Amino acid sequence: MSLFDLWSSTDDPTEETPLVDDEPRKEITPSPAPVDRAFRGATRSAAVADLVIMGLIGTFLFIRAMPAWHKAGWSFFTEQEWLPESGRFGIGAVLFGTILIALIAMVIALPLAVGTAICISELVPDRIRRPLISLIDLMAAIPSIVYALWGFFFLQPRLIHVAQWLSVHASWFPPFKVPSGESASAYASSPFIAGTVVSLVVIPLVCSLTREVFSQAPQGEREAALALGSSQWGMIRTVVLPFGKGGLIGASMLGLGRALGETITVYAIISPIFSRSTHILETGGNSIAALIAIRFPDSDSIGIAALMAAGFVLFMLTLAVNTFAATIISRSRSGALTEI
Amino acid sequence: MTTVTAPRTTVVPATADPEREVRRRPGRMDEAAWWTVLGAAAGSLGMAWLFVERLLPLSGRLGFLLVWYGCFVLLYLVASAVQATGESIGDRLAVVACRTAGAGVLGALVTIVGYTFFRGIHALRPSFFTQTMGSTGPTNPLTQGGIAHAMVGSFEQVGLALLICVPLGVTAALYLNEVQGPLARVIRAVVDAMSAIPSIVAGLFVLAVLILTLGVNRCGLAASIAIAIEMLPVVTRASEVVFRLVPGGLREAGLALGSSHWRMVRDVVLPTARPGLVTAILLGIARGIGETAPVLLVAGFTSDMNADPLHHAQVSLPLYIFTYVKYPQHTMITRAYGAALALLIIVLIAFVTARILGGAPPGQLTRRQRRRLERAENR
Numbered sequence: 001m002s003l004f005d006l007w008s009s010t011d012d013p014t015e016e017t018p019l020v021d022d023e024p025r026k027e028i029t030p031s032p033a034p035v036d037r038a039f040r041g042a043t044r045s046a047a048v049a050d051l052v053i054m055g056l057i058g059t060f061l062f063i064r065a066m067p068a069w070h071k072a073g074w075s076f077f078t079e080q081e082w083l084p085e086s087g088r089f090g091i092g093a094v095l096f097g098t099i100l101i102a103l104i105a106m107v108i109a110l111p112l113a114v115g116t117a118i119c120i121s122e123l124v125p126d127r128i129r130r131p132l133i134s135l136i137d138l139m140a141a142i143p144s145i146v147y148a149l150w151g152f153f154f155l156q157p158r159l160i161h162v163a164q165w166l167s168v169h170a171s172w173f174p175p176f177k178v179p180s181g182e183s184a185s186a187y188a189s190s191p192f193i194a195g196t197v198v199s200l201v202v203i204p205l206v207c208s209l210t211r212e213v214f215s216q217a218p219q220g221e222r223e224a225a226l227a228l229g230s231s232q233w234g235m236i237r238t239v240v241l242p243f244g245k246g247g248l249i250g251a252s253m254l255g256l257g258r259a260l261g262e263t264i265t266v267y268a269i270i271s272p273i274f275s276r277s278t279h280i281l282e283t284g285g286n287s288i289a290a291l292i293a294i295r296f297p298d299s300d301s302i303g304i305a306a307l308m309a310a311g312f313v314l315f316m317l318t319l320a321v322n323t324f325a326a327t328i329i330s331r332s333r334s335g336a337l338t339e340i
Numbered sequence: 341m342t343t344v345t346a347p348r349t350t351v352v353p354a355t356a357d358p359e360r361e362v363r364r365r366p367g368r369m370d371e372a373a374w375w376t377v378l379g380a381a382a383g384s385l386g387m388a389w390l391f392v393e394r395l396l397p398l399s400g401r402l403g404f405l406l407v408w409y410g411c412f413v414l415l416y417l418v419a420s421a422v423q424a425t426g427e428s429i430g431d432r433l434a435v436v437a438c439r440t441a442g443a444g445v446l447g448a449l450v451t452i453v454g455y456t457f458f459r460g461i462h463a464l465r466p467s468f469f470t471q472t473m474g475s476t477g478p479t480n481p482l483t484q485g486g487i488a489h490a491m492v493g494s495f496e497q498v499g500l501a502l503l504i505c506v507p508l509g510v511t512a513a514l515y516l517n518e519v520q521g522p523l524a525r526v527i528r529a530v531v532d533a534m535s536a537i538p539s540i541v542a543g544l545f546v547l548a549v550l551i552l553t554l555g556v557n558r559c560g561l562a563a564s565i566a567i568a569i570e571m572l573p574v575v576t577r578a579s580e581v582v583f584r585l586v587p588g589g590l591r592e593a594g595l596a597l598g599s600s601h602w603r604m605v606r607d608v609v610l611p612t613a614r615p616g617l618v619t620a621i622l623l624g625i626a627r628g629i630g631e632t633a634p635v636l637l638v639a640g641f642t643s644d645m646n647a648d649p650l651h652h653a654q655v656s657l658p659l660y661i662f663t664y665v666k667y668p669q670h671t672m673i674t675r676a677y678g679a680a681l682a683l684l685i686i687v688l689i690a691f692v693t694a695r696i697l698g699g700a701p702p703g704q705l706t707r708r709q710r711r712r713l714e715r716a717e718n719r
Binding site: 118 | 440631636661
């Protein structure tokens, strides 16, 4: 029962409320002017247009994928090969690859993004905070094709050595095993490198969202913690982080949604294979988005339908992840008006 | 004081002397802390050299840096353990980890921008912005060929996308924040979900509707519709936040003067929010101009100038980069980097203009607004 309900229930005309004089109560029903009705109608239709576009995207992808659904049936979700011409195609391998690369990206991005967010919102002096915020926002605005170029030409040659070192000295951890040998080329174009580049695309998004939540932690509680003798990190651990937990989860889910759909960076790095490989340091992997970009130019009509089906699955996946994230974030959103 | 004071008078403790009391700043590093960090850094440099060059099977600059960092954390912990007690050692470690994360992210940003700059600067010359690739082959020298057609394509596609998504996005934001109709919660959730649509899915959608169903040929307009789908949630959310920052008192003043809702929105809300709206649009541009995946599917590729977005293939900057970077020739890769640098500069200009006009990024209060809020809270 909201405050409004309480209020209206006491205003109930059946209750005995002392009236001033015996005048009948005046009913005020707002009747918007025609121009207002038009204004509301116009804004409503623009808002509904968003809804319609989302619906259309799902519907059209689904309809255009019909031939593929018919041909592949339920095996579409388990089949690992991608040979639409011969009727054997499915997202068994690429869906796995999509999630694998996104998870690698999140494992790298989360600590870096949250650390940076804490650093910016709590640790740096006030005067360099705003420039740093601008830099992170600028990082979010850099096109992913630039990340892809940088990842391929700058980062990959350096990361290969790290991957090699990991596979030699940490191969007791199963995903770090590289069965295909010792040469440096066996470590190029791996899910690990693709995930690292994707993580850099995701970091600014997660960082700016979490920083915003952290900076909203109540000032009074911060000061209370410090006044009780807590160190600065103690204050962060006991006040800021618990306060920002919801936003942190939501932001990382949003980042995951972004990582799942990242196309160009994965396309630039990965060398496509069609099997489920858990050796993340070894050459070869795939993701749905990269598959669409790679296979699109040489696809015939059934091939396009199959790509539409893959796109539909990716759409539903990101939609689910994102709706979940949005519900979490909206619970921790402060939506109050600014008052003067 | 040399005289003996009377036994019953109150003696003010010496530390309460306001001249000598130093303000405590939690988290601010004092001189000892600085020396600890410097000492640990110097010591770990030596240790790292010893490990990398003499003891461990490691090599390379990156390996050296990683080992140096590991040694630094170790030494810093030991030094802290000598100086301080249990709790604060963990604190220092956490703070160092956070600062490292921040420095790492900043370092990545610097190398991304710097690397693109140094690779691309060789291609940039005035003719690079005025010529097309129409008569330039992969083996031609860098003095020939350019990105004129790609820039025209990019600007036209983003311009058309703006024509589609700005009216739609700003009006939808008005619905969310000014009308606050019954659907607002649902729409807000949908817009949030829309911002996560992978750009390749937006491209597939336009492909499915325009090209496969309606039979339109690949053209700039198809690309701009896909870009508009990607920009729409950015513009909607950013302008909604801007509208939320318009003081409620102004709205009530407008309504109290007897204006209609629409009149109030037109004469009060929109003018107040104008700089913020420009910021929202510029952020949308920065997002839209870099979209590669949808353009790849629906715009087609050409090396000639095509200023007509309605017919025939039209290339844009991301697609230009994407295509030419796959050539084996060094000159083509340099051209791609030149285009990437141009793209980066355009994004930077849009971004800096947005900052200057908007003052603060949408969703964040300016210093003045924050101070005003604080004053209101303290009242």
